[in-house]
Amino acid sequence: ELKVEQNPLFLSMQEGKNYTIYCNYSTTSDRLYWYRQDPGKSLESLFVLLSNGAVKQEGRLMASLDTKARLSTLHITAAVHDLSATYFCAVGEGATNKLIFGTGTLLAVQP
Amino acid sequence: EAQVTQNPRYLITVTGKKLTVTCSQNMNHEYMSWYRQDPGLGLRQIYYSMNVEVTDKGDVPEGYKVSRKEKRNFPLILESPSPNQTSLYFCASSSRARDSYNEQFFGPGTRLTVL
Numbered sequence: 026e027l028k029v030e031q032n033p034l035f036l037s038m039q040e041g042k043n044y045t046i047y048c049n050y051s052t053t054s055d056r057l058y059w060y061r062q063d064p065g066k067s068l069e070s071l072f073v074l075l076s077n078g079a080v081k082q083e084g085r086l087m088a089s090l091d092t093k094a095r096l097s098t099l100h101i102t103a104a105v106h107d108l109s110a111t112y113f114c115a116v117g118e119g120a121t122n123k124l125i126f127g128t129g130t131l132l133a134v135q136p
Numbered sequence: 137e138a139q140v141t142q143n144p145r146y147l148i149t150v151t152g153k154k155l156t157v158t159c160s161q162n163m164n165h166e167y168m169s170w171y172r173q174d175p176g177l178g179l180r181q182i183y184y185s186m187n188v189e190v191t192d193k194g195d196v197p198e199g200y201k202v203s204r205k206e207k208r209n210f211p212l213i214l215e216s217p218s219p220n221q222t223s224l225y226f227c228a229s230s231s232r233a234r235d236s237y238n239e240q241f242f243g244p245g246t247r248l249t250v251l
Contacts, residue, residue: 058239060242065245067226070240073237121184121192122232124240126178126179126180129178
C-alpha cells in the first residue's frame with residue numbers, strides 16, 4: 026500500500042528565510058505532484074515531477090525528485106508572506122490516475 | 137475558461153436526508169474523482185471514474201454513490217447522510233493522454249455539514 030508522509034506538518038518562518046518541506050513515499054511511483062491550498066480554497070497545481078533528478082522552479086519555489094530515495098523536496102527561497110498556505114505532495118499510484126496525498130504542511134510566513 | 141465546477145459550495149443538512157453534489161468539467165477529461173478533506177487526514181479518495189459508465193471505489197467509499205452517464209458530469213450522492221460525512225469535498229478531473237502526466241485539476245470544493 027502506497028503511503029505518503031510529509032514533514033514538517035507546520036512551519037512558521039520569517040520573511041527572507043529559506044526552508045525545505047520533505048515528502049517521502051513508500052513504494053515506487055513514476056509521478057509526483059505538489060499542490061498549494063489557501064484557506065477555504067481549492068488545490069492549485071504547482072509542479073509535476075516525472076523522473077529521477079527532476080527539478081522544477083517557479084519563483085521562490087523549487088521542487089525536486091529522487092525516485093531512488095522515494096523523496097521529493099519543496100524548497101522555499103527568501104520566503105514572503107504571500108507564500109503562506111498549505112502545501113501538499115501527492116504521488117500517482119499505478120495506471121488509475123489515483124493520487125495518494127500527504128497530510129500537508131501548513132506554512133506561515135511571518136513579517 | 138477550463139474549469140471544474142461544483143454545486144453547491146456550502147450545504148447544511150440533517151441526518152438521513154438524501155443529497156447530491158454535482159461536479160462538471162469542460163476540459164473533455166476522461167478521468168474524474170471525488171475526494172474528502174478532513175483535518176489531519178489530508179485528502180482521501182472516495183470514488184473515481186476512468187470514463188463514461190466506468191466507476192470504481194476509492195479508499196473511503198462507504199455511504200457514497202456516484203454515476204458517470206456523461207463525460208463532463210460526475211455527481212456524488214449521499215443516500216442517507218450521517219454526521220461523520222461532515223467534510224470538505226473536492227471533485228477533480230484529468231486527461232488520460234500521455235502528455236497530460238495525469239495532472240489533476242480540482243474544483244472549488246463543497247463544504248458539507250450534516251447535523
